[in-house]
Amino acid sequence: MTLLRQYILPRIVQWFVVIFVGISVTFLIPRLSPVNPVDQAMGRLTSFQTMDPEATLQMRETLLDLYGLDGSIIDQYLNFWGRLIQGDLGPSFQSFPTPVTEIIGAGIWWTIGLLGTAILISWVLGVVLGSLAGYFPQMWWSKFLERVVITVYPVPYYILAFVLLMLLTYYWPVFPLVGGSRGDPSFTWEFISSVLYFGFLPALSLVIGGTAFRFIMAKALASTEITSDYVQYAELAAVPKRKILFFYIIRNTMLPQVTDLALSLGTIFEGALITEVVFGYPGVGYTLYNAINSGDYNIIMGITLLSIVGIATASLLVDLIYPLLDPRVRLR
Amino acid sequence: MYRKLVFLFVLALFAVPTFVSVAQEPQGLPVDVPREEMFVVDQIFRYGVAGNYNIWQTAGTTPHRHAMMDETLWYVDQETGERIYGAAISDPMYNDDFTQMTVELRDNLEWSDGVPFTAADVVYTVETLKATPELGQSGWHAQFNQFVDSVEATDDYTVVFNLLESNPRFHNIFETRWNGMYIMPKHVVENVEGDLGTWTNPDPVVLGAYLPTQYDPNGFWELYERRDNWETSVAGTVIGNPGPQYVLTIFYGDSSRKAIAMSRGELDVYFDADIEAFETTLDTTPTARSWYADFPWAYPNEVSTRQLAFNYETQPLFQDIKVRWALALALNIVELQTEYIGGVAKVTPLPVPATPSLTAIYLDPMQEWFENLEIDLGDGTMYKPYDSTVPDQIAAWAEEQGYTVPGEPAEVFGPGWWKFDPETAEILLTNAGFSRDGGGNWLTPDGEPFTIDLQSPPDENDAFRMANAAADMWSDFGIDVNLSGLERAVWEQNYFVGQVDVYTPWMNFALASGDSWPEVRGDHPKYYVPNGEDVRPAGGNAFFQGQRLQDPQIGEYIDAMAAVAPDDPANFETATEFFKYWTENMYAITAISFKKFVTWDERYWTGFPTAENPDLMPLYWFQGGKFAIQSLTPVS
Numbered sequence A: 001m002t003l004l005r006q007y008i009l010p011r012i013v014q015w016f017v018v019i020f021v022g023i024s025v026t027f028l029i030p031r032l033s034p035v036n037p038v039d040q041a042m043g044r045l046t047s048f049q050t051m052d053p054e055a056t057l058q059m060r061e062t063l064l065d066l067y068g069l070d071g072s073i074i075d076q077y078l079n080f081w082g083r084l085i086q087g088d089l090g091p092s093f094q095s096f097p098t099p100v101t102e103i104i105g106a107g108i109w110w111t112i113g114l115l116g117t118a119i120l121i122s123w124v125l126g127v128v129l130g131s132l133a134g135y136f137p138q139m140w141w142s143k144f145l146e147r148v149v150i151t152v153y154p155v156p157y158y159i160l161a162f163v164l165l166m167l168l169t170y171y172w173p174v175f176p177l178v179g180g181s182r183g184d185p186s187f188t189w190e191f192i193s194s195v196l197y198f199g200f201l202p203a204l205s206l207v208i209g210g211t212a213f214r215f216i217m218a219k220a221l222a223s224t225e226i227t228s229d230y231v232q233y234a235e236l237a238a239v240p241k242r243k244i245l246f247f248y249i250i251r252n253t254m255l256p257q258v259t260d261l262a263l264s265l266g267t268i269f270e271g272a273l274i275t276e277v278v279f280g281y282p283g284v285g286y287t288l289y290n291a292i293n294s295g296d297y298n299i300i301m302g303i304t305l306l307s308i309v310g311i312a313t314a315s316l317l318v319d320l321i322y323p324l325l326d327p328r329v330r331l332r
Numbered sequence B: 001m002y003r004k005l006v007f008l009f010v011l012a013l014f015a016v017p018t019f020v021s022v023a024q025e026p027q028g029l030p031v032d033v034p035r036e037e038m039f040v041v042d043q044i045f046r047y048g049v050a051g052n053y054n055i056w057q058t059a060g061t062t063p064h065r066h067a068m069m070d071e072t073l074w075y076v077d078q079e080t081g082e083r084i085y086g087a088a089i090s091d092p093m094y095n096d097d098f099t100q101m102t103v104e105l106r107d108n109l110e111w112s113d114g115v116p117f118t119a120a121d122v123v124y125t126v127e128t129l130k131a132t133p134e135l136g137q138s139g140w141h142a143q144f145n146q147f148v149d150s151v152e153a154t155d156d157y158t159v160v161f162n163l164l165e166s167n168p169r170f171h172n173i174f175e176t177r178w179n180g181m182y183i184m185p186k187h188v189v190e191n192v193e194g195d196l197g198t199w200t201n202p203d204p205v206v207l208g209a210y211l212p213t214q215y216d217p218n219g220f221w222e223l224y225e226r227r228d229n230w231e232t233s234v235a236g237t238v239i240g241n242p243g244p245q246y247v248l249t250i251f252y253g254d255s256s257r258k259a260i261a262m263s264r265g266e267l268d269v270y271f272d273a274d275i276e277a278f279e280t281t282l283d284t285t286p287t288a289r290s291w292y293a294d295f296p297w298a299y300p301n302e303v304s305t306r307q308l309a310f311n312y313e314t315q316p317l318f319q320d321i322k323v324r325w326a327l328a329l330a331l332n333i334v335e336l337q338t339e340y341i342g343g344v345a346k347v348t349p350l351p352v353p354a355t356p357s358l359t360a361i362y363l364d365p366m367q368e369w370f371e372n373l374e375i376d377l378g379d380g381t382m383y384k385p386y387d388s389t390v391p392d393q394i395a396a397w398a399e400e401q402g403y404t405v406p407g408e409p410a411e412v413f414g415p416g417w418w419k420f421d422p423e424t425a426e427i428l429l430t431n432a433g434f435s436r437d438g439g440g441n442w443l444t445p446d447g448e449p450f451t452i453d454l455q456s457p458p459d460e461n462d463a464f465r466m467a468n469a470a471a472d473m474w475s476d477f478g479i480d481v482n483l484s485g486l487e488r489a490v491w492e493q494n495y496f497v498g499q500v501d502v503y504t505p506w507m508n509f510a511l512a513s514g515d516s517w518p519e520v521r522g523d524h525p526k527y528y529v530p531n532g533e534d535v536r537p538a539g540g541n542a543f544f545q546g547q548r549l550q551d552p553q554i555g556e557y558i559d560a561m562a563a564v565a566p567d568d569p570a571n572f573e574t575a576t577e578f579f580k581y582w583t584e585n586m587y588a589i590t591a592i593s594f595k596k597f598v599t600w601d602e603r604y605w606t607g608f609p610t611a612e613n614p615d616l617m618p619l620y621w622f623q624g625g626k627f628a629i630q631s632l633t634p635v636s
Helices: A002-032 A037-046 A053-067 A073-085 A100-135 A140-152 A157-171 A189-225 A229-236 A241-252 A254-270 A273-279 A284-294 A297-325 A327-331 B002-023 B065-069 B119-131 B137-147 B170-174 B234-239 B255-263 B275-284 B321-329 B333-340 B356-363 B367-372 B390-400 B409-413 B422-431 B461-476 B488-497 B517-523 B552-562 B569-585 B623-630
Strands: B038-042 B074-076 B083-085 B100-104 B148-155 B158-163 B210-215 B221-226 B246-250 B305-310 B451-456 B480-485 B588-593 B599-601
Touching: A002 A073, A002 A297, A037 A053, A037 A284, A037 B488, A053 B137, A053 B517, A100 A140, A100 A189, A100 A241, A100 A254, A100 A284, A100 A297, A140 A189, A157 A189, A157 A273, A157 B255, A189 A241, A189 A254, A189 A273, A229 A241, A241 A254, A254 A284, A254 A297, A273 A284, A284 A297, A284 B488, B065 B210, B065 B221, B065 B623, B074 B623, B100 B170, B119 B137, B119 B148, B119 B158, B137 B148, B137 B170, B234 B623, B255 B275, B305 B461, B321 B422, B321 B588, B333 B390, B333 B461, B333 B588, B356 B569, B390 B409, B451 B461, B451 B488, B461 B480, B461 B588, B517 B552, B517 B569, B552 B569
Parallel strands: B038 B246, B451 B480
Antiparallel strands: B074 B083, B100 B158, B148 B158, B210 B221, B221 B246, B305 B588
């Protein structure tokens, strides 16, 4: 009961507060921006053609009415919460009247699939290889891996992505230039293999960058850990090296690594704009970018809502999982 | 053990891509359609709405779709300036006071489901759009309510519009530059249950030659298949050629990705690229070409032009005509066109592009006037600013580069432009009260440094290069120019509210037919909005009104054109007088016509319009682009 009152409950309350404040701020910020969705829509609708100015004015009034932007900001805020509680994020303005949920739904699974997989792979690779390299610093492969990582890590992601794109779509054109799959979605090998095929290159770019960062972090943590008394005692006691690595070193370096993993997974919902643009891959990053440019408040709200909930929930889970991973947290 | 692990890891890094690439055909197109039956076109942006073919909705996505699926009454080809009959079979017919328009329709058209097209479809479309505010595409709802009293079918193939007021240009709603009112299949739409504003038209019945069959939910691509009865479509009737069985529109993104896609045989035509990517295409795709087979390659006749536009309120010094002319004469158009644009666009002294038809209507007849034009330098001295040798100078540059000029210089590079004459520009500024400081930099009459805040969006390639040229040349002349390359939305917002001195819009003062009024009506001073307020809510042309220009004389010219029929000689005479007035005052500096590296690969398809075969415009993303696609034949 004490655990619930003193540890779990405050964190859940904090979770609610973070989400409420985050959503309210996100509601306000686009409305303070000079980019107005009605005028943006007017710009799109009239950019290719000449239209009678009187008709333009009448169309503007119609759009204000259709978009539900003719009330005060307080009215809009209350309406927004009323809709949100019912799970309705409203229509997209730039793709009116398509519901925001439909537009986000079209991209979110690609984002989750790509980023979730890439983060998990790079996390496992980074932690295991980094810890191995930290535990066996004198081995040739350890030095080799470290040199490779130190070379790759400082390269800006967009350069790395563009180099991969050029290498594997132009000079050795084995991967596609655009899209997430071929054909209609189905549980067939043909479709699943096309998802792997289309997603391999963007995933590789993310895995390389993510692994390098986590390798450096894991190696540094492991290098510190191998000098601790209990590791040295275990070695003197002839405990198998595999056991020392996984149960003494990696477990003790796990707290910051788990935090990194959880927060990284929480940010998935923001999408990966550069990856999507460079590799022509579907996802919500590009949708969010377009929404910001066109003042599509509802899309911005929808994606940011997912992101806020994702990060807040990841933080909450990390807080709740810590005592299970580390007995020292439990004691405190 | 660990060595084995490392070895396996490295092995996996190489093996997996090999495995997946072997598991798949090395072909990155997202549809399984025989390549030789499919024409793959560059989709000009990623669609926000996928799978929604209710193109009449306010946010209905138009590019490509309207060329493939939809019909209107008339098309005006931007290359030839000629009218092509769409669903109509003759010109619009007005009564004497332009309060009634009669249209005769083709009697041999069918919808894709085999139902005959009749006047009832046109009447139903107009009445439905008029009654449904949610169907806001292209402002047709608002315009029908503004102009149409009633519409009726007098027989199966004749429609009569009774108008609320005299309107000699009512037919513009049904005639393309970009598009014309998309005709609805009455027998389908009248049976839709529920709200037409949210209907997604999931199984389209089309009057165009192609039906959408597959799409990417994320808006990257759409696949169209030619309808079985294509001979009864407008494009099928006009061209008489089946065209490709399939058309795939696909969004690749930036220029380099398009160049790669074309080199892989996964793109048959792209709509534009920067010159570097275009040159890469020529190097990597031997079967690729643009409008010209050789220099200057690009399609030069899209009907629009690019300006350096002044904001008269942010920088009140621009209100002095001497300052405006000084800035024009400080520009070296030959250097701008060659060193910055690559020699591939036409120069033009008017906001009217140097297309063959508009050159014949305006630019050629005005040549003598241009050459005799004199401006007052401010001290009573008169000066002739026009230089008709500009195209010859550009041609000389081209020959120095080893290029062959494919025709008369004036036909290829435009008619002429203003002299590059910094000495006269110096006189003009001096007579306007300016002076130079010890470092040679210009000071305003108040003794402050003369600074210009010049803004342009880098994604609008030619506009940004033009801005760079102007920044360099005006800086060399001693003006402190601050050039900002801004994200499109920020750039637009700044000129909408007047936070810029000079910006780079694209304006056009005449349709391909030569009619000016539809393009300039939003430039009327009655839509003026002062600096600090957004120009858009007033309803005028935002590009133009961003200048904050108030000149009642411009309004008088526009009103005079509105009162006469578009083909009335008086209309062209008034337009010409307006252009002279605009030019004398140098209200904005027009530099070049639009150009596009519309580039196609002849690996699979041939018959696209070219400079050697200029019967149609190659602008396939416009509604009238359907005729170019219908003209294609397979190479094999």
